[in-house]
Amino acid sequence: MDWINIIIQGILVGGLYALFATGLSLIFGVMRLVNIAHGDLIVASAYLAYGVMQLTGVGPLTSLIAVIPLAALFGYLLQLLVLNRTLDKDILPPLLVTFGLSIIIQNGLLEIFSANSHKLNLGSFEIESIHLMPGVDIGYFPLLTFAVAVAVVFGLQQLFYHSAIGRAFRAVSDDPEVAQLMGLNNRTVYASAMALCLAVVAVAGVFMAIRANFDPSMGPGRLIFGFEAVIIGGLGNLWGTLAGGVILGVAQALGAQIDPGWQLLSGHIVFLLILAVKPQGLFPKGAA
C-alpha cells in the first residue's frame, strides 16, 4: 500500500503545482509574456497573507478575501505601468524587466521579513485525514488544494471560452492589431489578464504557505515547478497544465522514496525526458 499512498500524495501535491502554473500559462497565452518573477510573486502573496493575518487575526483562507484583490490590483498596475511598455517583438526587455523584478521582490522580502521561514497555520484541518485503506490516508488539506486547483482550471476554462473578457483575451492573443479595430484597448486587456494571473498566484501562494514553510528565496523554485507543469502538459492547454502538475508531483514523490536528494532531481529529469521525447508536451493544444 506504500506505493499507492506515495502516488496519491504526489497527485495531490500536483494540484499545488498546477496552481503555480496556470497563471504562467494564462499570461503566456494572452500576450506571449513569460514572467520570470512569477514564483517570487507567489512567495510575496504568501507574505501578504501573513501580513493580513497578523494585522486582522483572521485565518489564512479568510485572508484570501483581502489577498486576492490586492494581488490582482498589483498585477493590473504592474502590467499597465511597467510590463506593457516592454511588450514588443523583442523578447529581451520583458524577460529582463521581470528578471529585475524577481531580484527586487526576493531582496525586498528578505529586507522586510528576514531569511527566517514562516508558515501559515490552518489549525487542526491541516492534520485531519480520511482513512482510505491501511497505509493510505488522504489529508483534508491536500484534498482541498487539489479541489481548488481543479476549480481554478475549470473556472479559467469557462472564462476563457464563454465570456466577453475571455473572447477579448483570445482576440488580442490572435491578432493584437485587429483587436484594436474592434475597440479593444490591448493595454487594459493585458492588464486584466495579469490581474487574473495574480489572483491565481495569490491562491497558489496561500496554499503553498499552509502546506509547508516558506522563505524569500523560494520564488525561482516555484517558477520552475510551474514552468515544468506547463511544458509537460503542453502550451495553451489548461487541463494539460493540471496533468503536468500531477505528473511532476508524482515524479517528485517517487524520487523522494529512492533518496530525499532525488525528490527535486527526479521531477526535473521527468521534465527533461518529456522535453526530449515530446517537445510539444503530452497534451498539446488542438490535439485534445
Added chain:
Amino acid sequence: MVEPLLSIVGLDAFHGDAQALFGLDLALQEGELLALIGANGAGKSTLLRSITGLVKHRKGMIRFRGEDILGLPAHVIVGQGIALVPEGRRLFPSLSVEENLLLGAQVARPGPWSLQAVYELFPVLREKRKAPSTSLSGGQQQMVAIGRGLMSNPDILLLDELSLGLAPVVIRDIYALLPKIVGNGLSVILVEQDINRALSVADRFLCMLEGKPSLQGKPGDYSRDQITNAYFGT
C-alpha cells in the same frame, strides 16, 4: 458649404523611416461611396490604416464630424464610428464565426446592425455560426469580416481589398449585396484592385500614385485612358 463627414488635409504617413503618404488631401461626404484605386504601394492601405489609427507615425489633419481624430488611439476611433475591414480579412482564428461578429459589437454603438441583421444579409453565416472562422471559405470569411465591421454600426466603413483572393462568382455576390450594406446612409471608402468593378459602384474615385492623389472625380468624368495614365503615372 457643410464640412464633409471626414476631411483629411496635408497627411504625411510613414512606414518606419520610409514616407508612404505625402501631404494627402481627401474629403468624404455623408452617404458617399469613394473608390480608392492605385497600384500596389501607392499608399491606399496606409491611408486607411492612418485614418483608423493603426499607423502611429503620421502628421497632418484628420477631422471626423468636425473633430480632430489624428491623436486618438485605434480602439477609440472605432468607437467614434469608423470601422475597417482589413486587407486579407484577418479574422480571429481562435474565435468562432459568431464570436468574431460579437467582437465587432464591442464598442456597442446604436444602429441598424445586429447579429440578426448580419445573418439576414449573409444567411450562410447563421449556419456556420459555431464553426471556427478558419474553417470557412474565402468568400465566407470576407462576409464575416464585413459583418464584423458592420456590427460596430459605423458611420464610415473602410473596405480594404474587398475582392482580393476571391473567386469571381463570390466577388459578384458580395458586390450584389453592397447596396444593402450602404443603404442606411453609410459612407464607404473602398480599396479595390479591380478598377472597373470599383468605378461601377462608386460615387466618386480617387486615384493614388506614390503616396499622392494623381486623379480624382466622378467615374464618368474621365476616359478609361486618363484613369489608366493616372494609375500607372504615365
Added chain:
Amino acid sequence: MSTLHVTRSTPLSRIALPLAALLVLLLAAAPWWASTATLRLIGEIMIYLSLASLWNLLAGYTGLVSVGQHAFVGLGGYILFTVALYLGWNPLLAIPLAGITAALIAVPVARLVFRLNGAYFAIGTWVVAEVFRLSFAQISSLGGGSGSSLPIGIMKAMAESKAMRESLIYWAALALGTGSVVFVYLLLRSRIGLALTAIRDNETASSSLGITIPRIKLAVYVGVAAVTGMVGALIFLQKLRIAPDAAFSASDWTVLVIFMVVIGGIGTIEGPIIGTLLFFVLREFLADLGTLYLMILGALAILIMMASPKGLWGLVTSRTGLSLFPVGYRVETRGDQG
C-alpha cells in the same frame, strides 16, 4: 573634392585599439606593481568581464537569453576538482580540460533546451543548472552537498611559492577576461558575426539567404559554454573550495552578470566592459547595503530596459556616435586632393 569611403574604423577606434593593447600590457605586469589585494580585485574584474562578454554574445547577439549559465561555471569548477583530486594534474591544465568538457556537455544540453522558444528557453536553461547542482550534490566522492577542498599539495604542483601561484591565477584571469572580449570582437567581425546580425535583424530574411541559423546558434552556445567552463575552473582554483550551492549559484554567476550587461549595454561590445567596471565601482560604495544593493541593481536594470534598452553605452553612442570596437561598416567622407 571629397570622396566617400566605406570603413570599419572610426577615428576613436584607431586610438582605442592601441590604447587597449597598452592597458593589457600594463595589466599583465601587475604582479610587479600591484598588491595582492589589488591583484585579486583585478582578477575578479577579469572573471566577470569574461562572463559578461560571453553572456552578451549569447543573449545580445544570438538571442539565446540563458539564465542558466551558472551550470557551466559550476561544471568547470567541478572538472577542476575532479582532475586535481583524482588525476593529480597541475590545476592549470584542468582549465582547458574544463572548457572541452563543458563544450561536450553543452551539445546534448543545447539539443534539449533549443526545443523551447524564446522566454521559455530561459527557464529551461535554469532547470538544467538546477539538475547539475542537484546531481553534483549526489556525488559523494566530490563531497556531496557539503563540498570539498583542494589539498595544498595539488596547489604546490602549480608553483612552489604562494606569490607565484597568485600571479599564475591572475594571468589566467587576465587571459580569459581579455581573451573573451577579443573572441567576441573577432567573432562579430567574421562571417558568423554578419550572420548573427542578420538573425537579430530578421530571422526569416537571414534563413532565406541560406544562413543556417540553428547551426550558428548551436556553435555560439557551445563556444560560450566552453569558455564559461574555463572561467568556472579558474574561479574555484582561486577559491580552493567547492560546494554545489556556491558552484551553481545563480545569483553570483548569472544574476550579477546579467545586470552588468544590461546596465552597460546589451548587444554592444563595449556594454559588458562598462557594466563590469560600473558594477565594481558601485560595489565599493554600496556593498554594505547588502540586499538593498541588489534591489538597486534590479531597479536600475528595469529602468534601463524601459528607457534605453541599449544600456549606458547605447546612450553614449546615440548621443555621440562613438564606437571603441566597431564591428559594423560606416561611410566616411574623406577630403581628396585628386
